[in-house]
Amino acid sequence: MKNRFFAGIAAIAVMSLPVFANPALADITIGVTIPTTGPGAALGIPLKNSIELWPKEIAGEKLKVILLDDAGDPSIATTNARRFANDDKVDVIMGSALTPAAIGAAGVAAEVGVPHFAISPVPPPVAKGKWTFVLPQYSSVLAKRMFTRMKQDGVKRVSFIGFADSYGQQWVEELKNTGKEYGLEVVADERYARADTSVSGQVLKAIAAKPDAVFIGASGTGAALPQIGVRERGFTGPVYVVSGAVTFEFLRIAGKAVENTIFSSGPIMVAEDQPDDSPTKAEGLAYLKAYEGKFGPNSRTQFGSHVWDAMVILKKAVPVALQKAKPGTSEFRAALRDAIESSGPYNATHGVFQFTPQDHYGLDQRGAVLLTAKDGKFQLLPEKK
Amino acid sequence: MHLDATIATFLIQDGLTNGAVYALLGLAIVLVFSVTRVIFIPQGEFVAYGALTLATLDTGNVPGTPKLLLCFGVAAFLLDLWSWRRDLKVDALVRNVALNLGLPLLIYGAVLYLAPLQLPSVVRVLITVSIIAPMGLYVYRIAYRPLADASVLVLLITSVGVHLAMLGLGLIFFGPEGLRAAPLHDGSFSMGPLLVTAQSVLIYLMTILIMIALYFFFEKTLLGKALRATAVNRLGARLVGVRTQLTGVTAFVLAATIAALSGVLMGPITTIYYDTGFLIGLKGFVAAILGGMGSFPVTAIAAIGVGMVESFASFFASNYKEIIVFGLIVPVLIWLSIGAVHHEEE
Numbered sequence: 077m078k079n080r081f082f083a084g085i086a087a088i089a090v091m092s093l094p095v096f097a098n099p100a101l102a103d104i105t106i107g108v109t110i111p112t113t114g115p116g117a118a119l120g121i122p123l124k125n126s127i128e129l130w131p132k133e134i135a136g137e138k139l140k141v142i143l144l145d146d147a148g149d150p151s152i153a154t155t156n157a158r159r160f161a162n163d164d165k166v167d168v169i170m171g172s173a174l175t176p177a178a179i180g181a182a183g184v185a186a187e188v189g190v191p192h193f194a195i196s197p198v199p200p201p202v203a204k205g206k207w208t209f210v211l212p213q214y215s216s217v218l219a220k221r222m223f224t225r226m227k228q229d230g231v232k233r234v235s236f237i238g239f240a241d242s243y244g245q246q247w248v249e250e251l252k253n254t255g256k257e258y259g260l261e262v263v264a265d266e267r268y269a270r271a272d273t274s275v276s277g278q279v280l281k282a283i284a285a286k287p288d289a290v291f292i293g294a295s296g297t298g299a300a301l302p303q304i305g306v307r308e309r310g311f312t313g314p315v316y317v318v319s320g321a322v323t324f325e326f327l328r329i330a331g332k333a334v335e336n337t338i339f340s341s342g343p344i345m346v347a348e349d350q351p352d353d354s355p356t357k358a359e360g361l362a363y364l365k366a367y368e369g370k371f372g373p374n375s376r377t378q379f380g381s382h383v384w385d386a387m388v389i390l391k392k393a394v395p396v397a398l399q400k401a402k403p404g405t406s407e408f409r410a411a412l413r414d415a416i417e418s419s420g421p422y423n424a425t426h427g428v429f430q431f432t433p434q435d436h437y438g439l440d441q442r443g444a445v446l447l448t449a450k451d452g453k454f455q456l457l458p459e460k461k
Numbered sequence: 462m463h464l465d466a467t468i469a470t471f472l473i474q475d476g477l478t479n480g481a482v483y484a485l486l487g488l489a490i491v492l493v494f495s496v497t498r499v500i501f502i503p504q505g506e507f508v509a510y511g512a513l514t515l516a517t518l519d520t521g522n523v524p525g526t527p528k529l530l531l532c533f534g535v536a537a538f539l540l541d542l543w544s545w546r547r548d549l550k551v552d553a554l555v556r557n558v559a560l561n562l563g564l565p566l567l568i569y570g571a572v573l574y575l576a577p578l579q580l581p582s583v584v585r586v587l588i589t590v591s592i593i594a595p596m597g598l599y600v601y602r603i604a605y606r607p608l609a610d611a612s613v614l615v616l617l618i619t620s621v622g623v624h625l626a627m628l629g630l631g632l633i634f635f636g637p638e639g640l641r642a643a644p645l646h647d648g649s650f651s652m653g654p655l656l657v658t659a660q661s662v663l664i665y666l667m668t669i670l671i672m673i674a675l676y677f678f679f680e681k682t683l684l685g686k687a688l689r690a691t692a693v694n695r696l697g698a699r700l701v702g703v704r705t706q707l708t709g710v711t712a713f714v715l716a717a718t719i720a721a722l723s724g725v726l727m728g729p730i731t732t733i734y735y736d737t738g739f740l741i742g743l744k745g746f747v748a749a750i751l752g753g754m755g756s757f758p759v760t761a762i763a764a765i766g767v768g769m770v771e772s773f774a775s776f777f778a779s780n781y782k783e784i785i786v787f788g789l790i791v792p793v794l795i796w797l798s799i800g801a802v803h804h805e806e807e
Binding site: 113115117118120121240266267268269270271272273274275276277278280281284296297298300301308323325329 | 468471472475478479482629632636637638639640641656727730731732734736737739740741771772773774775776777779780782783
């Protein structure tokens, strides 16, 4: 019995050898690890959908995509990345969408020397890594634009209500450190968790501090709770909400409570409203046409188009790398890494990426816009002169 | 930040509202535990399913739960067939088909027909409860009945499994984003500085009503007395002719009904995600532990206490709110362990 079992395994292994060995060397292989389940699923699912929009080939080379779920767990993301590197011999690693998991994948990429796109704004020490490139806007890009506007609106005292995790922390630090240069003072720092059923205590304290404005550092529909809460308690001043909350689900839930609210966002949410000379308009419209054509009108999110941007970058960088080496080799991976750094600027949906050896974030102020919401839709907020 | 009277009354109101829902969940956990010795972790998923089903019905769409109910029914049907593979009786088979296939099909058909009609909110609530309540039955049949005589630990591990399975199914059927149901009643009135919404009054009323109903069920009906008998002594109850499988099913259906109602009450005051239920259920669990996993009145009072502590903690130290709430159990466990007589797991 036991012998037959092992014989069976051996037979399967032998039969599958040629299948595994050949195509992996000829094609460009991309390993993607994203959370399609667990707490990051709201990010992972639009990413997965957007990956379905990828072309079948780049520069004449067939594209092979291996997609794994990491449930937002750093240890699973690390295992996935290791599998990509050791078993699948991938040319590019992408992921993950939650910061701790993205840091895990970045560690593996740096160790084995594979170009890596983080789909989360990983902190500067990770982004300094030689192999990791960051797709989403780091909070400072969005914060600068937001704080400029707050200063123009005459805001001085700010109450912060945000997630009790790294996302909320990142924003409150931005507010406390960079905000000072814009004359902003944090008068209340209140935290809650996405799954909390009430934020009344936090809202009461935030308003009792008599702020000029409330700043919400939370993402997705989770940001709706304090947004509704401050309006219910009669706060009529401006509310500033960070980019993570710019989703249609948020608008649907927050309903009327979004009046006098300003959102920071990547430009993709309002590609149609952008002036024609905007460098992010063409790719933005192309992405929205493809995505909403497949998944229905108003299905767009902030998160999905990051992998489209990765493809914009690869389409330009791969031909350069192909002149030096064949995919599937370590020479190709090194050449691709150099090409990503040197082939910019890339006009993508979320901004203009200009990577340099010193800067693997690559985005400038063109990667951030301000929005308002009206009738369940986001609109580009005109610049205040 | 100092606490003035206005803020304090707001916080008390908030704590009462949440505490009332925790009380319901705590009661259901105590009920299931005392009758079947199952620590009912999937309780929270039933809450989330209830809230999400109502929120989907509000938009006039057909929620995923009736389909899920159908899947559960088919699984239960197949399990029953398998357990009768040696002696199949016609009348049992007919009953089986009616209960495991007929009932979910009927509910599925009714929902398909009623969902787009934009019915009044009371009807939507009834539809929601009638979808979720039978799930208790099937979950018991599929996961717990085959293990009815296993140890508490095995049942606990089963509960974790059921919780994870229902969590995953919730993601498939409802998606990753949160939903918020429309309030059952839109009105509100002011009491001094306090704005009281009709929804919160509804929560208080519903909680009190369910508690009274449970009291009469346990004191006055034969089935209720059978449940109590099973809770006191399983073997003894069986010896005097109480069908412990029936009492087990009843406990689960009651728990699922209470959870669905909690979800319906909670859905309009907050955003519910497919995975929110777990945390809400845990708060009910804290109350149940404070009540020693046995006392209904103490659990209810403890639940109000949990709601209050949570509300005030979110004002004074929002970062440490959960730690404070869950930290409540530690002194209670120490206190209980001092008084308890040590006994071996049977």
